[in-house]
Amino acid sequence: MFYDRERELEKLNEVYSFPGSSFLVIYGRRRVGKTALAREFLSDKLGLYFFVGEKDEALLLEEYSREIEEKLSRYLPPYVKPKFGSLEELVEFLLDYSRERKLVVVFDEFQNFRTVKPSFFSSLQRLWDEKKETSNLMLIVIGSYVGMIKRIFMDRKEPLFGRVDEWVKLKPFDFWTSFNFVRSLVDVPPKDFVELYSALGGMPRYLLYVPRYYHGGSLEALKALFFDEFAPLREEGLNVLKLEFGRFYRAHFSILEAVSLGYVTPKEISDKTGMKLLTVGKYLSELTNHFEYLKREVPVTENPLKTRKVAYRISDEFFNFWFRFVYHNYTALEEDPRRVFERFKTEFPAFVGKTYERIALDFVRGLDLGFRPERVGRWWQGGEEIDVVAYDRKNVVLFEVKWRDLSLRDARKVLNSLERKAELLPLKGNYRFGIIARELEDKEELRKEGVLAFDLSDIIHQRLQCPFL
Ligand SMILES: Nc1ncnc2c1ncn2[C@@H]1O[C@H](COP(=O)(O)OP(=O)(O)O)[C@@H](O)[C@H]1O
Ligand SMILES: [Mg+2]
Structure with a gap:
């Protein structure tokens, strides 16, 4: 179909x-x-x-x-x-x-x-x-x-x-289309779907594996899809990308691997891979502009053409996962797949957290905030980070995104730290604060206080009702 x-x-x-x-x-x-x-x-x-x-x-x-x-x-x-x-x-x-x-x-x-x-x-x-x-x-x-x-x-x-x-x-399906596509085939709870999406992305071909491999547990499904001996997606990144890069594929792969591991600035990538900064710059620009596998990001308050605060990320969710957990572990996978999977289980929640931030960012882009933001994006400086910032000349809205179930008390703590971070932002105007969690206790209570409080059920339903937002 x-x-x-x-x-x-x-x-x-x-x-x-x-x-x-x-x-x-x-x-x-x-x-x-x-x-x-x-x-x-x-x-x-x-x-x-x-x-x-x-x-x-x-x-x-x-x-x-x-x-x-x-x-x-x-x-x-x-x-x-x-x-x-x-x-x-x-x-x-x-x-x-x-x-x-x-x-x-x-x-x-x-x-x-x-x-x-x-x-x-x-x-x-x-x-x-x-x-x-x-x-x-x-x-x-x-x-x-x-x-x-x-x-x-x-x-x-x-x-x-x-x-x-x-x-x-032609791009992969977005999160909402992917969810509805899979749900038209098999019943998967939203929470499990976010985990599956973190690995498969919006690729129809990979999403079609879900009905066959998902039996109530997303980790088991991912194990069978990526880590087992005959896992159908274990070689997939190599199969898809090797021809693209031709005989220079090793260098491109090293850079993509480094980025997937969180080395995201030219300097960090150069240190990690041992390639010269100049060479890294050349590959980064090729991978971004020519091949379109990387995205260049800057803090949402910076001028993208002038700033030097640049970070890269892999634009395709599937490749991001594959480089991070499969390619990075190739040798270990041959020797001891069980160990690889055990470590994967401990590292995966944080990885899903990052995916959830990107989903939340898209969600906010489609949200009626009462004004039309000039920009919506992530902000960072030194060790500080704000997951979602949306602003125009008069309004600033900040969100913290958490891939965790939060009690009302947790939520208040999160909001406090968000208000503290707000002082670092070079933006003027009327500030509002928000939380996007996996599940949020007493959402209504927070909303009464003026907090923009959402969780996964809101994310899912927003787009189910308004597919064109
Ligand atoms: N819009 C879609 N709806 C349902 N299935 C799709 C859709 N697009 C692709 N698929 C399935 O995904 C798989 C890969 O798609 P394909 O068109 O062969 O990709 P490509 O030509 O880009 O390599 C196919 O099995 C196809 O049935
Ligand atoms: Mg084809």
């Missing part, structure tokens, strides 16, 4: 409705759901799906001819049997065919043409430039290796540079 992706489908349909031809790229990491999205989009349209396997041109053409015969035969005169001597002939045929009728053509894993037939990129460019004005082809190109796809279309020296009209980056 295909789930959600409404915004992406809307975008694709909008482009489809444009008269004439368009060139669209769908990119995003492996397993995120690009193929599923393309197939869903094609399901009610005249369109062709071509997977670019790493095989001979002749073999691909055989497959593609079959697809054309199947989908187009009723629109072709009976004596026309599609047969092509080259990919160029095929593309020319499709461009010409679409003069009469809107046609969608999908090339999945397009970057594989680099090995199948490198010259195809420049012939495609030539045919496209020559015929797109008179045809009605929606060309969708799918790529899993962000780096390679960007090189093919964004490097001035490449033939297809500048030909793309629309880019769709």
Whole structure:
């Protein structure tokens, strides 16, 4: 069953409705759901799906001819049997065919043409430039290796540079969509789901493991998914990323591992990995801007372009978990998986706490605070940290996020320390304070006192009721 992706489908349909031809790229990491999205989009349209396997041109053409015969035969005169001597002939045929009728053509894993037939990129460019004005082809190109796809279309020296009209980056589901997706398949309590989400992220493919592996305990499910001998996700990070980085993958992996362990500034990463600061800077910028696996963060009160207080984090929840607990323990996993799992159990709650902070941040972004914040984010300075700060010129709202069940007394202590930290902030205005816990005792009592008091049940329900917040 295909789930959600409404915004992406809307975008694709909008482009489809444009008269004439368009060139669209769908990119995003492996397993995120690009193929599923393309197939869903094609399901009610005249369109062709071509997977670019790493095989001979002749073999691909055989497959593609079959697809054309199947989908187009009723629109072709009976004596026309599609047969092509080259990919160029095929593309020319499709461009010409679409003069009469809107046609969608999908090339999945397009970057594989680099090995199948490198010259195809420049012939495609030539045919496209020559015929797109008179045809009605929606060309969708799918790529899993962000780096390679960007090189093919964004490097001035490449033939297809500048030909793309629309880019769709497919991201994992957000927390709420992930929860509803899994709940449509199996009953998982929200608390357990936060733990599973901390490891699997919003990747449909991994979330589909939950019905099979979850039997009432999230730790047992994660053990079977990541740590056991035949755990299906144990090698997953390696499988997905190794090709992306090519022969430089070790250096990239070291940096991602360091970041996942909490070494988040260039200096800390350099000390941890033993790489020179300059080299680390180069890799960090590549991993952030080119590959998009890291996010650069600054304290919410700082100017992102000017400040030197920069920290990095892994943007994909799954990779963050995999590097932290699997890749980091590779050798130990071979020798003594039981020990690895025992240590994991003690370290995991703090890790989930960090994930919960990010979920809470998203929750606050969708919350009506009575004003429209200019910025919402984390703040830190020295050893002090505030989990969520939202502010405009006149208002400041601060939240402490706790992945713990809090009694009223605990909550008051948390609020006291938050009020103390508030004095460190360089923000003026009317301050309000809030708590987002796992479960909060006497929420109503706190709310009467003007505290913005929430827990996981509020987080879950907010988005269940208002999916578009
Ligand atoms: N929107 C979705 N709804 C339901 N299942 C999905 C969705 N997107 C992906 N999946 C499932 O996740 C798995 C991986 O998706 P796929 O499209 O093959 O990823 P990609 O092409 O990006 O590698 C598939 O088994 C697919 O069925
Ligand atoms: Mg695919």
